[in-house]
Amino acid sequence: MMSVLAPVRRDRIIAELPQCFHKEAALHLRSSFHPQVTGACQEQRTGTVGRFKISKIIVVGDLSVGKTCLINRFCKDTFDKNYKATIGVDFEMERFEVLGVPFSLQLWDTAGQERFKCIASTYYRGAQAIVIVFDVNDVASLAHTRQWLADALKENDPSNVILFLVGSKKDLSPPAQYSLMERDAIKVAKEMQAEYWAVSSLTGENVREFFFRVASLTFESSVLAELEKSTARKIGDVVRIHSTDSDLYLTAQRRKSKCCR
Numbered sequence: 462m463m464s465v466l467a468p469v470r471r472d473r474i475i476a477e478l479p480q481c482f483h484k485e486a487a488l489h490l491r492s493s494f495h496p497q498v499t500g501a502c503q504e505q506r507t508g509t510v511g512r513f514k515i516s517k518i519i520v521v522g523d524l525s526v527g528k529t530c531l532i533n534r535f536c537k538d539t540f541d542k543n544y545k546a547t548i549g550v551d552f553e554m555e556r557f558e559v560l561g562v563p564f565s566l567q568l569w570d571t572a573g574q575e576r577f578k579c580i581a582s583t584y585y586r587g588a589q590a591i592v593i594v595f596d597v598n599d600v601a602s603l604a605h606t607r608q609w610l611a612d613a614l615k616e617n618d619p620s621n622v623i624l625f626l627v628g629s630k631k632d633l634s635p636p637a638q639y640s641l642m643e644r645d646a647i648k649v650a651k652e653m654q655a656e657y658w659a660v661s662s663l664t665g666e667n668v669r670e671f672f673f674r675v676a677s678l679t680f681e682s683s684v685l686a687e688l689e690k691s692t693a694r695k696i697g698d699v700v701r702i703h704s705t706d707s708d709l710y711l712t713a714q715r716r717k718s719k720c721c722r
């Protein structure tokens with residue numbers, strides 16, 4: 462039985478920032494964790510980020526694109542070739558250790574079927590990251606990702622979430638066909654300011670890399686938010702931690718973006 466106090470599995474320990482999948486659509490291009498985050502972890506100044514805080518990740522997208530299989534491949538290392546629709550929502554807990562700090566993710570697997578959508582959407586609130594999944598063999602599912610994002614953002618503060626656009630079932634896509642589709646997917650990802658990944662839950666390709674990246678970037682942005690909060694407390698005003706061009710393309714920018722508003 463998993464307990465909050467049991468040691469973290471050895472294959473869930475993250476000591477270095479995992480790299481992005483595609484440089485054109487990445488949340489940032491730094492090769493290591495933000496120096497302020499590394500420093501805070503060394504000095505154990507991560508505030509509420511640690512053993513008791515759980516970060517919520519929601520996974521949305523059309524029916525049958527493979528959301529449940531993606532989560533099951535990572536959390537249970539299983540794959541089911543039979544489709545069983547998710548009814549409402551399910552969730553899995555995953556515990557990591559990032560830069561020596563315990564970090565837990567709650568992965569919310571939501572229903573893509575229209576008739577279950579209104580139940581599922583009541584669980585969208587309070588997400589730290591939104592994962593929007595489409596099937597790389599189905600252009601309509603890519604087109605629908607904008608609507609999924611808009612719905613998820615209605616329940617969340619757009620300046621406080623990080624976004625991932627994930628193409629699934631890569632194993633079914635011949636390379637030439639895949640690269641055509643990838644061009645469009647990258648366009649959509651950039652528009653959303655999401656980080657793009659392509660995975661296969663059948664073969665496992667990129668699945669672990671993807672979730673490690675999600676855990677790492679969610680951790681990084683949570684610690685940065687904590688640091689920002691404590692700086693603001695100290696000097697009685699809100700001071701933003703300076704971002705450079707290579708920083709998370711989050712925060713204020715998204716308020717101005719044209720998509721999903």
Ligand SMILES: Nc1nc2c(ncn2[C@@H]2O[C@H](COP(=O)(O)OP(=O)(O)OP(=O)(O)O)[C@@H](O)[C@H]2O)c(=O)[nH]1
Nearest residue numbers: 525526527528529530542544547573630661662663
């Ligand atoms: N070949 C292949 N098939 C996949 C992959 N991922 C999922 N599938 C298949 O696609 C179907 C749907 O997968 P699910 O994970 O249940 O889809 P879902 O997005 O959770 O669907 P809803 O719960 O209805 O929203 C199943 O038959 C899976 O076996 C993959 O990476 N490769």
Ligand SMILES: [Mg+2]
Nearest residue numbers: 528529546547
């Ligand atoms: Mg499902």
